[in-house]
Amino acid sequence: MAVATEPLRGKALLSKLKETSALSKSEKAKACGYVTKTKDKERANLSEFIEAILEAQGLAVEPEQSGGRGRTPTYRVSVHTNGQIVIGKAYTEMMGLKPGDEFEIKLGYKHIKLVHVQSDEDSTNGES
Incomplete structure (x- = not known):
């Protein structure tokens, strides 16, 4: 299984998900480039992966706030x-x-x- 160097986004991410439908969630995240490498292992960045999927499907995870201040x-x-x-x-x-x-x-x-x-x-x- 080839791991993407840069995390996939948009249509590329959605098409890769179709290709890897038989894999587990962690394996899909790694295959799409959502990986953190530590000294001796690789860990899937599931939260970033899920956010990227939602964004690719047109859903804003964190909508922008006007002015960026206040509640x-x-x-x-x-x-x-x-x-x-x-x-x-x-x-x-x-x-x-x-x-x-x-x-x-x-x-x-x-x-x-x-x-x-x-x-x-x-x-x-x-x-x-």
């Missing part, structure tokens, strides 16, 4: 001990809100609805 939005908030509810920057950026934007709070049965209040400038610009 990803969970669409959940909690009431702080002082009674405030904070809506984070990620949500305000998604909605295109700016500092000073105003909202009307509408209380419903088990929900709170925030209705964006348009300023006089915004409403007159749209009506001509």
